[in-house]
Each structure stands twice: as structure tokens, then as C-alpha cells.
Amino acid sequence: MRGGKRDKPIAGTDEVPKAVVSRLSLYLRELQRWLRAGQDTISSTQLGKTLGLSDSQVRKDLAYFGQFGYPGRGYRCDELIQKIKRILGTDKLWPVAVVGLGNLGRALLGYRGFTHQGFQIVVGFDIDVRKIDQPIDGVPIHHLRELPEVARQRGIRLAILAVPASAAQEVADQIVAAGIEGLLNFAPVSLTLPASVNVVSVDLAVELEQLSFAVVKRASREAGQSQLDTRNEPSV
Amino acid sequence: MRGGKRDKPIAGTDEVPKAVVSRLSLYLRELQRWLRAGQDTISSTQLGKTLGLSDSQVRKDLAYFGQFGYPGRGYRCDELIQKIKRILGTDKLWPVAVVGLGNLGRALLGYRGFTHQGFQIVVGFDIDVRKIDQPIDGVPIHHLRELPEVARQRGIRLAILAVPASAAQEVADQIVAAGIEGLLNFAPVSLTLPASVNVVSVDLAVELEQLSFAVVKRASREAGQSQLDTRNEPSV
Numbered sequence: 001m002r003g004g005k006r007d008k009p010i011a012g013t014d015e016v017p018k019a020v021v022s023r024l025s026l027y028l029r030e031l032q033r034w035l036r037a038g039q040d041t042i043s044s045t046q047l048g049k050t051l052g053l054s055d056s057q058v059r060k061d062l063a064y065f066g067q068f069g070y071p072g073r074g075y076r077c078d079e080l081i082q083k084i085k086r087i088l089g090t091d092k093l094w095p096v097a098v099v100g101l102g103n104l105g106r107a108l109l110g111y112r113g114f115t116h117q118g119f120q121i122v123v124g125f126d127i128d129v130r131k132i133d134q135p136i137d138g139v140p141i142h143h144l145r146e147l148p149e150v151a152r153q154r155g156i157r158l159a160i161l162a163v164p165a166s167a168a169q170e171v172a173d174q175i176v177a178a179g180i181e182g183l184l185n186f187a188p189v190s191l192t193l194p195a196s197v198n199v200v201s202v203d204l205a206v207e208l209e210q211l212s213f214a215v216v217k218r219a220s221r222e223a224g225q226s227q228l229d230t231r232n233e234p235s236v
Numbered sequence: 237m238r239g240g241k242r243d244k245p246i247a248g249t250d251e252v253p254k255a256v257v258s259r260l261s262l263y264l265r266e267l268q269r270w271l272r273a274g275q276d277t278i279s280s281t282q283l284g285k286t287l288g289l290s291d292s293q294v295r296k297d298l299a300y301f302g303q304f305g306y307p308g309r310g311y312r313c314d315e316l317i318q319k320i321k322r323i324l325g326t327d328k329l330w331p332v333a334v335v336g337l338g339n340l341g342r343a344l345l346g347y348r349g350f351t352h353q354g355f356q357i358v359v360g361f362d363i364d365v366r367k368i369d370q371p372i373d374g375v376p377i378h379h380l381r382e383l384p385e386v387a388r389q390r391g392i393r394l395a396i397l398a399v400p401a402s403a404a405q406e407v408a409d410q411i412v413a414a415g416i417e418g419l420l421n422f423a424p425v426s427l428t429l430p431a432s433v434n435v436v437s438v439d440l441a442v443e444l445e446q447l448s449f450a451v452v453k454r455a456s457r458e459a460g461q462s463q464l465d466t467r468n469e470p471s472v
Contacts, residue, residue, distance in 0.1 A: 019288040052254070
């Protein structure tokens with residue numbers, strides 16, 4: 001047990017809300033899109049616009065991490081990209097393990113889409129002996145019991161958990177015991193893990209709500225459109 | 237081809253950025269949490285706080301959809317929950333189909349966690365004849381070719397795509413042909429679909445960035461902690 005001042009988080013590291021970090025990812029994508037489109041600079045208004053965020057929100061989010069941008073000129077895209085990548089830790093490539101090689105796990109092994117975002121899946125694990133020692137899409141496969149050794153050898157600190165819900169807690173415990181520090185959890189269960197391990201779970205309900213909103217919106221727009229049609233073009 | 241004024245989106249339905257809709261989901265979770273904790277009202281400051289959003293951002297987001305809240309008293313939790321659910325379309329229960337019954341698909345069939353958020357998985361589809369006609373966790377399974385008929389019978393407008401990447405586009409085409417209006421895509425591929433179909437894809441890179449940030453932050457905090465330890469407690 002420790003007491004006194006040292007328990008207070010160090011300023012600028014601990015007080016950042018998760019949602020701010022999520023928005024950093026969105027800013028990064030937007031900046032990369034602008035840079036690809038040949039734009040060298042961007043204002044906080046422009047950066048927030050397609051995300052539906054006000055310029056002051058953008059500035060407030062970035063202010064958690066320091067002073068960026070140039071008065072009257074906005075941000076330099078390449079500079080802010082590098083700074084956000086450094087904040088997110090993705091200025092270097094993270095080797096990632098996939099644990100559980102069902103359809104999703106196997107699909108992830110073959111997915112190269114986030115390599116340029118700083119993550120590379122370098123190894124897969126399973127307990128099904130039929131899957132072991134047969135590389136999938138060039139990625140080597142090991143038995144889960146070899147995770148501690150492979151993680152240490154390859155410097156793996158992040159893992160994706162893609163096992164069925166029934167096995168998730170037990171496998172997550174093994175992953176944590178292997179020294180993995182961050183876990184992306186696809187199993188639809190709430191995991192109980194030590195506070196020292198960072199867990200991100202994909203919330204399906206939130207994603208589904210985006211869809212139901214869009215479907216309802218479209219239906220109501222088409223109903224409105226059809227009312228307009230009726231008003232302007234009486235049936236003949 | 238249509239021209240003139242009717243092509244303009246109807247105010248208040250079409251101009252809502254996706255990020256605002258995402259935040260509605262977060263507001264909804266936060267309001268539900270407050271209500272469970274016995275709080276009847278909440279201010280925009282309180283509603284934004286754990287999400288790292290300013291009170292003005294919260295008010296601006298909600299203003300897309302109308303006038304909520306009471307001056308000087310904030311929002312009534314139960315009332316705002318109902319209003320957000322109506323906006324998101326989740327004031328009624330949506331029957332959802334899962335297409336592709338590998339590990340993830342099967343895990344979803346057994347997952348009841350988002351039923352109280354307005355979504356219920358009522359049927360699964362696959363092309364593997366061994367999986368068909370054997371209910372999984374009580375959910376009936378059909379061959380994919382029966383999707384149009386089952387979707388019509390059960391009023392299914394949303395589907396979750398959980399097939400391997402290699403099959404995703406072809407199966408998505410079939411889902412769209414069956415009249416499904418919203419698709420939650422777990423396959424790590426970018427789907428090409430008609431504009432009339434709403435697609436949400438889970439962006440793994442964004443999720444992984446949350447983890448890398450947290451891991452880097454923890455490492456830097458522990459380094460800082462250990463510096464403090466050294467300063468305050470010289471080794472004996």
C-alpha cells in the first residue's frame with residue numbers, strides 16, 4: 001500500500017478520457033485522408049467537420065497532449081499525424097497475436113489492412129492440434145501453451161481474443177499470465193481481469209444502433225419524399 | 237433522375253454526422269447508468285463528463301434532434317432515454333439475422349447482452365448443410381438461400397455479417413438482394429454495396445490504437461513512478 005502524493009496520477013497521462021483517445025484515432029484518419037488528397041494544412045474547424053465536432057472540441061481534445069498548430073494557419077497534416085501516432089504509440093509497429101483461430105481469427109490472420117496503422121499480426125494461437133504448425137496466410141500458428149515463450153521472444157504486448165464466449169475468461173486469464181498488456185476482446189462477455197491489463201471490447205449494441213438509426217432515417221425520408229411526390233404529382 | 241428542390245434532404249434527418257449518432261449511443265448508456273444509480277436528472281456537464289465531452293458539445297449534439305431538457309434543471313433521465321431510443325429506432329425490438337456461423341457467428345447466437353438495447357438475434361444462416369436445422373442456443377438455423385423468405389416472414393431488416401473475408405462480398409450481395417437494409421460487417425474487407433444499404437464495419441485499427449495508447453501510457457507512468465520512488469526512497 002502506498003500513500004501520499006505519489007498516488008496522484010502524473011499530469012497529462014492519466015486524466016485523458018477514453019472518448020478523447022477514440023477521437024484521436026478519428027483525427028488521425030481524417031488527417032491521413034487530407035494528406036492523401038494533397039492538403040498540407042488543416043484548421044480545427046475542418047478537422048472536426050466531418051466528425052461532427054466543433055472546432056473548440058478539437059482544440060480541447062488535442063490540448064490534453066500539448067500545444068499543436070500555428071495561430072492563423074491551423075495544423076500541418078504530416079506533423080500532427082506524427083504527433084498523434086506518437087501519442088497513440090503507433091509511430092512504431094506493434095506485433096499482435098490472435099488467440100482463437102475460428103473463422104474470425106483466421107480472417108484476421110489474413111487481414112493486412114491495419115499494418116499501415118501500426119499493427120501487424122505476427123502469430124496465431126489455438127488449442128486445436130489440427131491447426132498447429134500449419135501457417136495460415138504465412139502467419140505461424142502455435143499451441144496456446146507456447147504463448148508465454150513466443151510473446152517474450154517476439155516482444156508481443158497486444159493480443160486479440162477471438163474464442164467462443166464460453167472459453168473467453170479462461171483463455172484471457174492465460175493471455176494475462178503470459179504477460180500480454182492489452183487485449184482486444186471480441187467475445188461477447190465481460191472479462192474479469194487485473195487492472196494492469198487494458199481491455200477493449202467491441203460493443204455490438206452501439207454498432208447496431210448506428211444501423212437502426214440509419215434505417216429508420218431512410219424510411220422516414222422516403223415517406224417524406226413520397227408525400228412530396230404525392231403533393232406535386234397527383235396520380236394519373 | 238430527379239431534379240429540383242425535392243433532392244434536398246429533409247432538415248433534421250440527413251445532416252446528422254455519423255459521429256453524432258455514435259455519441260447518442262454513448263449518451264444513452266450513460267443515462268441508463270445514471271438511472272440505475274437512482275438519479276432522475278442529469279446536466280449536460282454531467283452527461284458529457286465521463287465521455288470527455290464539453291457541456292456545449294452535448295447540447296449541440298442533442299440539438300440536431302430537437303429541444304430537450306429543462307432550463308436550470310438539466311435532463312430527465314427516463315425521458316431523454318426514451319427520446320434517444322426513439323431517435324435510434326430502438327424503442328422497439330429489432331429482429332436480427334446472423335449470417336455465417338463460425339465461432340464468432342455462433343457466439344453471437346448465444347449472446348443475449350443487447351436484447352435490452354433493442355436487438356434480438358432471431359435466426360442464423362449458413363451454407364454448411366451440417367449446421368442447418370440444428371438450432372444453436374434455441375435460435376433456428378437456415379440455409380442462406382432461405383434468407384429472402386425468412387427475412388420477409390420475420391420482418392428482419394438488419395443482419396450481422398460474420399463470414400470469412402474471402403466470402404464477404406458475395407454473401408453481402410445476397411443479403412442485400414434479400415432486402416436487408418442494414419449490415420454490421422465483421423469481415424475485414426471494404427464492401428461495395430448499393431447506397432440504399434447501410435453498412436457499419438468494425439474498425440480494428442481504431443480499437444487497437446486504444447490499447448497501444450493505454451499500454452504506452454502505463455509504461456510511461458510506471459517509469460515516472462519508479463523515478464519518484466528512486467528520488468524519495470534511496471535504496472538501502
